[in-house]
Amino acid sequence: MDVIVKLERCGLTTENKTNIPLDLTFHDISYTVGKGKNVKRILQQMNGTFKSGQLTAILGPSGAGKSSLMNILAGFKTTGVEGRVNLNGVERDLKIFRKQSAYIEQYDHLLQNLTVGEYMNAAAQLKLGNGVSQVEKKSNIELVIKTLGLSNNKQTRISRLSGGECKRLSIGVELFDNPAILFLDEPTSGLDSSSTLQCVALLREIARSGRTVVATIHQPSSRLLDHFDHLYIVAGGSCIYQGSPGSLVPYLRTVNLNCPSYNNPADFILDVASGEYGDVLPKLISTIENGRLSYEDPTATTLATPSHNNNECEGEIECDDEKMENIKDQLAYATPFHTQVSVLLERTWRSIWREKMLTKVRFVTHIVFGIFFGLIYQTVGNDASFTLNNAGMLYFSLIFIVFTSVMPTVVTCKYKTCAISMSFPLERKVLIREHLNNWYSLKAYYLAKLLADIPFQIIFPTLYLVIVYFMTNQPLSLLRFSMLLCMMIFTSLVGQGIGLVVGAIFDIQSAAFMGPTFAIPFLLFAGFFISFNSIPSYMKWMSYVSFFRYGFEGSMLAIYDYDRAPLDCFESYCHFRFPQKFLEKFDMAHSSYFLCVIGMLVYFVVMRVAGYFLLRFKVKSVR
Numbered sequence: 001m002d003v004i005v006k007l008e009r010c011g012l013t014t015e016n017k018t019n020i021p022l023d024l025t026f027h028d029i030s031y032t033v034g035k036g037k038n039v040k041r042i043l044q045q046m047n048g049t050f051k052s053g054q055l056t057a058i059l060g061p062s063g064a065g066k067s068s069l070m071n072i073l074a075g076f077k078t079t080g081v082e083g084r085v086n087l088n089g090v091e092r093d094l095k096i097f098r099k100q101s102a103y104i105e106q107y108d109h110l111l112q113n114l115t116v117g118e119y120m121n122a123a124a125q126l127k128l129g130n131g132v133s134q135v136e137k138k139s140n141i142e143l144v145i146k147t148l149g150l151s152n153n154k155q156t157r158i159s160r161l162s163g164g165e166c167k168r169l170s171i172g173v174e175l176f177d178n179p180a181i182l183f184l185d186e187p188t189s190g191l192d193s194s195s196t197l198q199c200v201a202l203l204r205e206i207a208r209s210g211r212t213v214v215a216t217i218h219q220p221s222s223r224l225l226d227h228f229d230h231l232y233i234v235a236g237g238s239c240i241y242q243g244s245p246g247s248l249v250p251y252l253r254t255v256n257l258n259c260p261s262y263n264n265p266a267d268f269i270l271d272v273a274s275g276e277y278g279d280v281l282p283k284l285i286s287t288i289e290n291g292r293l294s295y296e297d298p299t300a301t302t303l304a305t306p307s308h309n310n311n312e313c314e315g316e317i318e319c320d321d322e323k324m325e326n327i328k329d330q331l332a333y334a335t336p337f338h339t340q341v342s343v344l345l346e347r348t349w350r351s352i353w354r355e356k357m358l359t360k361v362r363f364v365t366h367i368v369f370g371i372f373f374g375l376i377y378q379t380v381g382n383d384a385s386f387t388l389n390n391a392g393m394l395y396f397s398l399i400f401i402v403f404t405s406v407m408p409t410v411v412t413c414k415y416k417t418c419a420i421s422m423s424f425p426l427e428r429k430v431l432i433r434e435h436l437n438n439w440y441s442l443k444a445y446y447l448a449k450l451l452a453d454i455p456f457q458i459i460f461p462t463l464y465l466v467i468v469y470f471m472t473n474q475p476l477s478l479l480r481f482s483m484l485l486c487m488m489i490f491t492s493l494v495g496q497g498i499g500l501v502v503g504a505i506f507d508i509q510s511a512a513f514m515g516p517t518f519a520i521p522f523l524l525f526a527g528f529f530i531s532f533n534s535i536p537s538y539m540k541w542m543s544y545v546s547f548f549r550y551g552f553e554g555s556m557l558a559i560y561d562y563d564r565a566p567l568d569c570f571e572s573y574c575h576f577r578f579p580q581k582f583l584e585k586f587d588m589a590h591s592s593y594f595l596c597v598i599g600m601l602v603y604f605v606v607m608r609v610a611g612y613f614l615l616r617f618k619v620k621s622v623r
C-alpha cells in the first residue's frame with residue numbers, strides 16, 4: 001500500500017491533516033510518581049477506547065486519577081507513564097498528535113486584556129496558517145463565535161466575561177485547526193446548571209462533527225449524563241465501567257449493585273467507587289477487564305453513537321521513515337516562524353496598550369528619580385572635590401536601572417498581563433497551554449517577548465540619563481553621553497535578562513523575592529565598594545562574572561577616560577583633580593571600555609539563552 005494512503009487512513013497526512021476522525025485506544029496505561037520509598041502508583045494498567053463522533057465523559061471520585069489519565073492521553077504527561085496509546089490502531093506519534101488534538105484545561109488561561117474578537121483573531125492567524133486567506137480566516141472566526149454563542153461579546157474584554165463564556169471561548173479558540181481529538185479537564189466546573197448544559201451541548205455538537213471529545217466531569221446530574229455518548233468511570237486508578245450512560249445501571253445489576261429508582265446513576269456509581277457499597281471495586285474492574293471491554297446493554301435506553309471512523313489501520317504499518325519525518329515537520333506549526341513572532345508581538349503590544357498603568361508608573365518613576373538624583377548630585381560632574389559623589393551617582397544610577405528592569409519582568413499584576421507582558425510567571429500558563437496545543441513554538445514566543453520589551457529598556461534609561469546627565473553637570477560631549485547611555489541600556493537589558501531567568505525558574509512570589517536578591521552579589525563586586533585589587537584573590541573571579549562591574553567600569557571610563565581635561569577645583573587642594581588619578585583609585589586606569597561592552601554583550605546573550613532553555617525545561621517539566 002502506498003505510504004501516503006496508509007498515513008491518510010491513519011489520519012497522518014499533511015493535507016486534510018486534522019479532520020480525519022481518530023479513534024483513540026489505550027492499553028495498559030500505568031502512571032507512577034516519586035522515587036524509592038515514596039513511589040506512588042496512580043494509574044494501574046488501564047485500557048479504554050474513545051471513538052470519534054462520540055462525547056465521552058471520564059467520571060470518578062476525587063483523587064481517582066481522572067486528570068492524570070486525561071493528561072497522559074492528551075500527551076501532556078509523559079514521565080512515569082507506561083503503556084500504549086493508539087490512534088486508529090497505530091501507535092501515536094506525540095509530535096503529530098499535538099497537531100491532531102487540543103487540550104483544554106480546567107482553568108481558563110487566557111490573556112485577560114484582549115477582547116474575544118482579538119483573541120479569536122490571534123488564534124485563527126496562528127492556527128490556520130498562511131495558506132488560508134484573510135477573508136476565509138474572518139469567516140471562520142465569525143462561524144466559531146456564532147457557534148459558541150459569543151456574537152454579543154466580540155468586543156468584550158476577556159476579563160469581563162462570565163465563567164461560562166470564558167469556558168466557551170477556551171473551547172472555541174482550539175477549534176480553528178479542526179483538531180480530531182478534544183480533551184477537556186472539568187469543562188463544567190464553576191458553571192451553573194444552565195451554563196453546564198450549554199457547554200456540554202456544544203461539546204456534543206463538536207463530537208457530532210466527527211471529532212473525538214473526551215471530558216472529565218464531576219458529579220453530573222442525570223439530565224447531563226444523558227448528553228454523553230460514552231462513560232468511562234475511574235476508581236483508584238483503574239477502570240470500573242466503560243459503556244453508554246444507559247447501560248450503566250444494567251451493568252451494575254450484573255454485579256448485584258442495584259441503583260435505587262429515581263436515583264441519579266452518576267451519584268450511585270460515585271458512591272460505589274468511593275467504597276460505600278463495600279469492596280466491590282476488584283469485581284467491577286475484572287468484569288470490565290480494566291477498560292478492555294465496553295458494556296452495552298441491549299435494553300438500554302441510550303445507544304452509543306457509532307464511530308465516524310472508517311480508517312481503521314489493520315496490522316503493522318511500515319512507514320517510510322523519511323516521509324514520516326517530513327510530515328512531522330510540516331505538521332509542527334501551521335504558520336512560519338516569522339508569522340508566529342509577528343502575531344505574538346502584536347498581541348503583546350495590544351496587551352501593553354490596554355494595561356497602561358505599569359508603563360505609566362515606569363515612565364513617571366524614571367523622570368521622578370532622574371530629577372531626584374539630579375537634585376542630590378547637582379553639579380558634582382565637573383567639581384574635583386566631589387568626584388567620589390559623582391562615582392556614587394553613576395553606581396546608584398546603575399542600581400536604579402537594573403532594579404527597574406528586573407522587577408517589571410518578574411512582578412505580576414494579578415490575573416492580568418501587565419504592560420510589557422510583565423507577568424512572566426502567570427503568562428507562562430497561557431504559554432504552556434497554547435504552546436502544547438501547537439499554536440506556536442517556544443522560540444517564537446520568547447523572541448516576541450524580548451522584542452516587545454526592548455523599546456522600553458531603551459527609552460526609560462535614556463529618559464533618566466538625559467535628566468541626570470545635565471542636572472549633574474557631566475561633560476558636554478556627545479561621545480561621553482552616548483558611551484554612558486550605552487552602558488545604562490546594556491544594564492537595563494541584562495536586568496531584563498535576569499528577570500526572564502528568575503521568572504522562568506520561580507513562581508510569582510518567589511520570583512518577586514529572587515529577582516532583586518539575584519542582583520545583589522553582582523553589585524558587591526562591581527568595584528565601587530571594594531576596588532578590584534582589594535578583593536581577596538580567591539574571590540576575584542566574582543568580579544569577572546559581575547555584569548555590574550562591566551557596567552560601572554564602562555560608565556566610569558565614559559566619564560573620566562579619553563583624555564578628559566582636569567576638573568574644576570574650588571578649594572586649595574583637590575586630590576582627584578586629574579581624572580586619570582581618580583580612575584587609578586578604582587583600579588580602572590588601564591581598563592578598556594571596549595572590553596566592558598563585550599562583557600555586557602556576553603551577559604546579554606547568556607541571560608537570554610539561559611532564559612530560553614530554562615523556559616523550555618519548565619515547559620517540558622509540566623509534562
Ligand SMILES: Nc1ncnc2c1ncn2[C@@H]1O[C@H](COP(=O)(O)OP(=O)(O)OP(=O)(O)O)[C@@H](O)[C@H]1O
Nearest residue numbers: 033034040042060061062063064065066067068069
Ligand atoms: N505528582 C504527584 N505526586 C503525588 N501524588 C500525585 C501526583 N499527581 C497526582 N497525584 C495523586 O494521584 C491521585 C489522582 O490524582 P488526579 O488529579 O488524577 O485525580 P482526579 O481524579 O482528577 O481528582 P479531582 O477530581 O479531585 O481533580 C491523587 O490522589 C493525587 O493526589
